Amino acid sequence: xxxxxxxxxxxxxxxxDADPRALEEAVTRGVLDAxxxxxxxxxxxxxxVFVAVPVGSLPGAVAAALAGAPAxxxxxxxxxxxxxxxxxxxxxxxxxxxxxxxAESAGVRYARADLFEGATWYLTPTERTSGILYERLHRMxxxxxxxxxxxxxxxxxxxxxxxxHLPHVLANVLVTQAARTLAAGGERLPATGPSFRDxxxxxxxxxxxxxxxxxxxxxxxxxxxxxxxxxxQEVAQTLAAGDREAIAAWNDRAAADRRRLLxxxxxxxxxxxxxxxxxxxxxxxxxxxxxxxRAGVNIAxxxxxxxxxxxxxxxxxxTTGEGDSERAQALIEALGFPVxxx
Amino acid sequence: xxxxxxxxxxxxxxxxDADPRALEEAVTRGVLDAxxxxxxxxxxxxxxVFVAVPVGSLPGAVAAALAGAPAxxxxxxxxxxxxxxxxxxxxxxxxxxxxxxxAESAGVRYARADLFEGATWYLTPTERTSGILYERLHRMxxxxxxxxxxxxxxxxxxxxxxxxHLPHVLANVLVTQAARTLAAGGERLPATGPSFRDxxxxxxxxxxxxxxxxxxxxxxxxxxxxxxxxxxQEVAQTLAAGDREAIAAWNDRAAADRRRLLxxxxxxxxxxxxxxxxxxxxxxxxxxxxxxxRAGVNIAxxxxxxxxxxxxxxxxxxTTGEGDSERAQALIEALGFPVxxx
Numbered sequence: 001x002x003x004x005x006x007x008x009x010x011x012x013x014x015x016x017d018a019d020p021r022a023l024e025e026a027v028t029r030g031v032l033d034a035x036x037x038x039x040x041x042x043x044x045x046x047x048x049v050f051v052a053v054p055v056g057s058l059p060g061a062v063a064a065a066l067a068g069a070p071a072x073x074x075x076x077x078x079x080x081x082x083x084x085x086x087x088x089x090x091x092x093x094x095x096x097x098x099x100x101x102x103a104e105s106a107g108v109r110y111a112r113a114d115l116f117e118g119a120t121w122y123l124t125p126t127e128r129t130s131g132i133l134y135e136r137l138h139r140m141x142x143x144x145x146x147x148x149x150x151x152x153x154x155x156x157x158x159x160x161x162x163x164x165h166l167p168h169v170l171a172n173v174l175v176t177q178a179a180r181t182l183a184a185g186g187e188r189l190p191a192t193g194p195s196f197r198d199x200x201x202x203x204x205x206x207x208x209x210x211x212x213x214x215x216x217x218x219x220x221x222x223x224x225x226x227x228x229x230x231x232x233q234e235v236a237q238t239l240a241a242g243d244r245e246a247i248a249a250w251n252d253r254a255a256a257d258r259r260r261l262l263x264x265x266x267x268x269x270x271x272x273x274x275x276x277x278x279x280x281x282x283x284x285x286x287x288x289x290x291x292x293x294r295a296g297v298n299i300a301x302x303x304x305x306x307x308x309x310x311x312x313x314x315x316x317x318x319t320t321g322e323g324d325s326e327r328a329q330a331l332i333e334a335l336g337f338p339v340x341x342x
Numbered sequence: 343x344x345x346x347x348x349x350x351x352x353x354x355x356x357x358x359d360a361d362p363r364a365l366e367e368a369v370t371r372g373v374l375d376a377x378x379x380x381x382x383x384x385x386x387x388x389x390x391v392f393v394a395v396p397v398g399s400l401p402g403a404v405a406a407a408l409a410g411a412p413a414x415x416x417x418x419x420x421x422x423x424x425x426x427x428x429x430x431x432x433x434x435x436x437x438x439x440x441x442x443x444x445a446e447s448a449g450v451r452y453a454r455a456d457l458f459e460g461a462t463w464y465l466t467p468t469e470r471t472s473g474i475l476y477e478r479l480h481r482m483x484x485x486x487x488x489x490x491x492x493x494x495x496x497x498x499x500x501x502x503x504x505x506x507h508l509p510h511v512l513a514n515v516l517v518t519q520a521a522r523t524l525a526a527g528g529e530r531l532p533a534t535g536p537s538f539r540d541x542x543x544x545x546x547x548x549x550x551x552x553x554x555x556x557x558x559x560x561x562x563x564x565x566x567x568x569x570x571x572x573x574x575q576e577v578a579q580t581l582a583a584g585d586r587e588a589i590a591a592w593n594d595r596a597a598a599d600r601r602r603l604l605x606x607x608x609x610x611x612x613x614x615x616x617x618x619x620x621x622x623x624x625x626x627x628x629x630x631x632x633x634x635x636r637a638g639v640n641i642a643x644x645x646x647x648x649x650x651x652x653x654x655x656x657x658x659x660x661t662t663g664e665g666d667s668e669r670a671q672a673l674i675e676a677l678g679f680p681v682x683x684x
Contacts, residue, residue, distance in 0.1 A: 110619065110680045162523040167541035170512050172596035173573040177566070179599040181504040195544045197604075199509035201658075202537045204597020206684075211590045218581040224519070225578045229571050231515040236567045239560040248553045254514035255546020257521040262539075277452065289627040316543075338452045342548075 001050045001078075002031045003113040004144045016042040026108045040068025048074045048140060050097075055079040056212040059088035066091050074133035080160065081216040082124045082153040095137055096124035096153060098160075099146060117145035124153045154220075161220035162227075165213060169225060171203035262318075272325030276315045277338045288315065291331050297324045343392045343420075344373050345455040346486045358384040368450045382410025390416045390482060392439075397421040398554040401430035408433050416475035422502065423558040424466045424495040437479055438466035438495060440502075441488060459487035466495045496562075503562035504569075507555060511567060513545035604660075614667030618657045619680045630657065633673050639666045 005011040015032040016039050017023040026032040036042035043049045043065045053061045058079050065075050066089065076097040077085055086096045101119035121141050125134050141148045151159075178196065214221060238246045262271045278284045297319060319325045329339045347353040357374040358381050359365040368374040378384035385391045385407045395403045400421050407417050408431065418439040419427055428438045443461035463483050467476050483490045520538065556563060580588045604613045620626045639661060661667050671681045 106682070158526075159523060163520050163538045166519075167516060167537045169574070169577055170516065170541060171537075171600075172593060173570055173577065174509060174512065175596050175599040175603060177508075177569055177573060178505050179603055181501060181566075182603070195509045195513075196505045198540045198543045199512060200600055200603075201540045203600040204593060204595075207590050207593045207597070210593055211586055214581060214589050214593075215584065215586055218584065222578045222581050224523075225574050225581075227519055228515055229574050229578075231519060232511070232567050232571050232574075235511055235515065236564045236571075239556060239564050239567075242557065242560065244553055244557055247556050248549050251514060251546060251549045251552055251556075253546075254517050255549070257517040258513075258542055258545040261517060261521055261524070261542075285627060285631040289631065340448070 001052070001116075001144070002026070003111050004116060005048075005140070006031075006033075007113040008143050008145075009140060011047075014042045014044075014046070022108060029108060029111075031108055031111055038068070039064040043068035043073065043075070045070060046073050048137060049076070051075065051077040053077075053079075054209060054212045055081050055084070055216045058085040062089045062094065066093060069093065072133070074130075074137045076123075076137055079216075080164075080213050082122070082156045084216050086124050086126060086153045090128065092128050092130040093133055095129055095134055097137075097141075098122040098124075098156065099141075101146075114145065116141070119146050121146040121148045122151050122156055123148050124156060125150055157217050157220045158223070161217055161224040165217055165221045166224045166228065168202050168205055168210065169214075169221070170228070171200045175200045175203040272319050273342055274317045274319070274325060274329055274332070275340045275342055276317065276332055278313060278315055285315065287335065288317075288332060288337070291335060292317075292328055295327060295331055297321065297328050297331070343394070343458075343486070344368070345453050346458060347390075347482070348373075348375075349455040350485050350487075351482060353389075356384045356386075356388070364450055371450060371453075373450055373453055380410070381406040385410035385415065385417070387412060388415050390479060391418070393417065393419040395419075395421075396551060396554045397423050397426070397558045400427040404431045404436065408435060411435065414475070416472075416479045418465075418479055421558075422506075422555050424464070424498045426558050428466050428468060428495045432470065434470050434472040435475055437471055437476055439479075439483075440464040440466075440498065441483075443488070456487065458483070461488050463488040463490045464493050464498055465490050466498060467492055499559050499562045500565070503559055503566040507559055507563045508566045508570065510544050510547055510552065511556075511563070512570070513542045517542045517545040614661050615684055616659045616661070616667060616671055616674070617682045617684055618659065618674055620655060620657055627657065629677065630659075630674060630679070633677060634659075634670055637669060637673055639663065639670050639673070 002013045002015060005013050012033045013031075014034045014036050015023065015026060016036045017026065023032075023035045027035050036044075039051075039061055046069055049065045049069055051058065051061045051065050058077055062075060062077055062085060069075055071093075073093055074095060075089070075091070075093050076095045078097055078099055079085055080098060082096045082098060086094075089096075099116055099119050099121040101116050101121075121144075123134070123137065123141075138148045174196075178200075235250065238250065259271075276288065278288070317328065319328055325341075329341075332339050344355045344357060347355050354375045355373075356376045356378050357365065357368060358378045359368065365374075365377045369377050378386075381393075381403055388411055391407045391411055393400065393403050393407050400419055404417060404419055404427060411417055413435075415435055416437060417431070417433070417435050418437050420439055420441055421427055422440060424438045424440060428436075431438075441458055441461050441463040443458050443463075463486075465476070465479065465483075480490045516538075520542075577592065580592065601613075618630065620630070659670065661670055667683075671683075674681050
């Protein structure tokens with residue numbers, strides 16, 4: 001955000017970090033113009049303040065920023081849950097925020113001014129929020145390249161509980177259950193395949209960050225878990241009743257829901273999936289990607305599902321452009337790899 | 343299997359398919375030596391018979407094969423669940439089987455003799471099974487390149503319920519719940535990210551195949567679902583109690599279980615994950631894969647997690663070879679992409 005503000009707004013940026021080395025590096029790398037000795041000092045004289053700390057520390061940090069900031073300064077945060085911080089910061093200068101962006105590489109040396117290009121940036125204005133300050137923040141985010149979208153904190157936390165926090169909980173539960181089942185079966189060759197790998201990819205996400213997220217959204221997440229339990233009980237009953245038509249209808253409904261969600265997510269148009277059978281040797285993904293790259297077909301998402309011995313696999317490719325899927329299929333088939341459309 | 347038997351055992355292969363066109367194509371393409379008019383006719387005079395039909399049709403098809411096969415012929419199947427067919431086929435010539443192999447590309451034109459290379463092939467002999475016939479089947483599968491592993495039908499179905507059927511159920515439940523939550527929130531910009539995409543990749547898998555699998559393993563799957571419900575209730579209680587230490591310990595346990603399962607799955611040694619931040623343009627995956635391919639580093643698994651606008655993303659790479667992870671990191675950093683180890 002500091003880089004984006006300097007490069008895209010021509011702003012001068014002051015900053016504070018609890019870690020003195022991080023603060024020093026930010027100045028050395030030209031991310032900050034000036035280091036400050038505290039949050040309040042950094043906020044002094046600003047037009048806008050962005051607070052980026054773990055969600056458990058947000059209320060205190062936001063209060064410190066509001067205490068140090070001028071009367072006409074907008075203060076915002078970037079936490080993954082919004083109700084707690086919005087309830088704590090009852091000030092017309094505060095607007096809660098949550099950019100749906102980020103990278104795995106933490107630290108100021110990986111900072112990029114274009115991180116927010118195209119990203120949804122949720123904002124949670126309240127009745128108390130100053131219209132002038134909200135408009136200023138909105139305009140800044142727009143110039144960062146983001147798409148600001150207002151949402152109330154309750155809806156925000158409920159949606160994130162379902163589409164982000166719940167998948168993490170399910171992944172955790174699934175790996176632990178599988179580890180126990182496989183141990184009970186005395187299996188030394190666990191039979192976990194690609195579906196298991198995908199379902200548990202986010203299991204055990206970094207505890208320091210995720211404990212905070214789970215705790216700060218405990219009630220919404222608890223409600224989402226309750227809905228999942230109810231749905232699972234319904235599935236279990238259908239299975240126990242041996243109602244094959246109901247099972248088929250339930251599965252068809254899930255297929256339709258999945259496609260609808262994926263399409264809605266992508267601004268670029270409907271999503272097409274291709275599956276390619278390939279030998280799993282170095283260079284084969286390169287060969288595919290290069291061929292599509294030369295033809296200007298962009299790959300929105302890609303997953304390699306190897307066979308148990310890694311000798312062969314299926315590459316799932318998703319494209320979004322008009323006609324890209326058909327072109328990709330023709331190009332890949334010309335390379336001699338079988339292509340199917342699921 | 344027909345191709346593998348011809349190429350690797352020098353066998354003559356007869357076959358039957360309910361679809362006359364599929365049968366004709368198999369002969370035309372040299373997969374079968376001779377078409378037959380029925381399962382029983384195909385089994386006539388054979389040393390071994392492989393039955394490959396949806397699990398709901400297995401008992402009838404296996405009975406027909408046993409009726410037509412000689413007294414010293416081994417009959418097996420390749421169904422995803424084993425108790426029902428093993429219970430139905432009470433014959434010393436029958437051995438249930440389940441190769442953990444396959445491809446997304448169905449149909450005889452995609453048949454490959456090397457499909458089973460390195461794959462675990464579960465076999466479910468019973469007290470009645472002929473030792474001589476079991477040994478013959480085992481030797482054949484070994485020559486197919488597979489690793490035969492004996493398992494009792496109960497354990498097989500329990501393990502598969504947890505590591506394969508349950509993840510499919512959870513994916514179905516999750517997409518439907520998310521679709522409902524997002525609709526209730528009135529959101530036109532759903533906030534689903536990579537974690538959601540991974541968790542729901544197998545949602546709505548082909549109904550014709552999966553209805554059969556769910557139904558034939560309904561009790562084991564029901565039990566697995568029950569365990570998941572119990573685990574979710576425990577998580578919900580921990581969240582409701584606001585016990586942050588318990589939440590952290592639970593998350594750490596999941597991280598350890600995930601790593602243990604992934605390592606056990608891969609014969610090639612411990613699994614190392616690297617995460618690379620990349621711009622999401624055509625060719626960038628190719629650049630990475632080519633660089634690693636040239637250096638002989640094989641990629642066991644790979645996932646691209648794009649940013650919301652597809653402008654940038656994180657590529658997660660898994661390697662297994664000794665020292666491969668370190669070499670891969672050095673090579674990728676030399677290309678100018680930041681690498682982290684989660």
